[in-house]
Amino acid sequence: MADKVYNFGAGPAMLPEPVMQKIQQEWLDYRGMGVSVIEISHRAKEFVAILEEAQALFRELTNLPENYKILFIHGGARMQFSALPLNLAGRKPGKRCLYFETGNFAKLAAKDAKAFCNLEIAASSAESNYDRIPAYNPAIFTDDVSYVHITGNNTIYGTRWNQFPETGEVPLIADMTSEILSRQVDYSKFGVIYAGMQKNLGPSGMAMVIIREDLLGQASEQTPCLLNYTQAAADNSLTNTTNTFAVYTTKLVLEWLKEQGGVAAIEQRNIEKSAQLYEVIDASDYYRGVAHPEHRSIMNVSFNLPSEELEAKFLKEAGAAGLYALKGHRNVGGIRASIYNPMPLAGIETLASFMREFEKNNG
Numbered sequence: 001m002a003d004k005v006y007n008f009g010a011g012p013a014m015l016p017e018p019v020m021q022k023i024q025q026e027w028l029d030y031r032g033m034g035v036s037v038i039e040i041s042h043r044a045k046e047f048v049a050i051l052e053e054a055q056a057l058f059r060e061l062t063n064l065p066e067n068y069k070i071l072f073i074h075g076g077a078r079m080q081f082s083a084l085p086l087n088l089a090g091r092k093p094g095k096r097c098l099y100f101e102t103g104n105f106a107k108l109a110a111k112d113a114k115a116f117c118n119l120e121i122a123a124s125s126a127e128s129n130y131d132r133i134p135a136y137n138p139a140i141f142t143d144d145v146s147y148v149h150i151t152g153n154n155t156i157y158g159t160r161w162n163q164f165p166e167t168g169e170v171p172l173i174a175d176m177t178s179e180i181l182s183r184q185v186d187y188s189k190f191g192v193i194y195a196g197m198q199k200n201l202g203p204s205g206m207a208m209v210i211i212r213e214d215l216l217g218q219a220s221e222q223t224p225c226l227l228n229y230t231q232a233a234a235d236n237s238l239t240n241t242t243n244t245f246a247v248y249t250t251k252l253v254l255e256w257l258k259e260q261g262g263v264a265a266i267e268q269r270n271i272e273k274s275a276q277l278y279e280v281i282d283a284s285d286y287y288r289g290v291a292h293p294e295h296r297s298i299m300n301v302s303f304n305l306p307s308e309e310l311e312a313k314f315l316k317e318a319g320a321a322g323l324y325a326l327k328g329h330r331n332v333g334g335i336r337a338s339i340y341n342p343m344p345l346a347g348i349e350t351l352a353s354f355m356r357e358f359e360k361n362n363g
């Protein structure tokens, strides 16, 4: 057993150690109440304070304009794939909803939305196994489009949008599950940004949904109450019992991020972290990156070795060296290092030197 384990899992992913320690410290007795934070009512003033602090911190860290609501919605990112078209159905009834197919989750988002909207694939990179963000014609964002959906960072393939599409008056919607708070983003360019929480925010099973206020109030009548963003905004995400533990943990993660210097500082660190791994990949013919270099993610680094046998050996030896959960997604095989905000530089350095050493011994 290695003395230190670094968790490269794609999600649920590692959390910052100080956050885990704080949870442990407060676990049995939340601030002198004599009960745990997960044992108190979601309507208790102590919990509402946690929820509102999380929202205020998120707003501060992202420079979120005042006319955006921050919601906590059940069901992770995938539930929003259906909730989105349901909530926006009334915007331009029957009008086309454009989806960019840039990876597995992007494809699923379109698949789930199809039941509730007039879906059109704007562009796809399926042909090159999603190794890039596809080229597209900006003239497709016409008045008769209800909204445009993108996946900001493609978790499995390790690609991302470097430049978001300019959609003008048409609301741009982004699934930012695997990159929220990892880089500076101008939220005013988006109608909705949503993220499952288990990658950069906290525990699984919930999503944060950031929505521009003028997009509220247009849900289809069939929208389940708990997926209705307008209802959630009216009830400050407390229509029913929320996942209090997830909200609490997220608040601690946001406090941690603020202590790290905020999003600009963490973005710089994320660039440096991913660059160290891409440097190893680029310096050898042994490792082959999955993503086209111009579309590389700073959150997920996916690569292959010369053979599946060597990949299996790599994973086995990496595991023994304390490098956990590096197995790539079944769609691409190989290796994937998910290096979200909490991954420390030491973890990257350990992996990079393991890669160099492995190539030397098995090249």
Ligand SMILES: *Cc1c(COP(=O)(O)O)cnc(C)c1O
Pocket: 011, 075, 076, 077, 078, 079, 105, 151, 153, 154, 155, 175, 176, 177, 178, 196, 197, 204, 205, 206
């Ligand atoms: C992980 C992930 C999802 C799925 O999240 P769930 O909370 O499991 O539904 C969706 N989109 C992206 C981009 C992801 O990385």
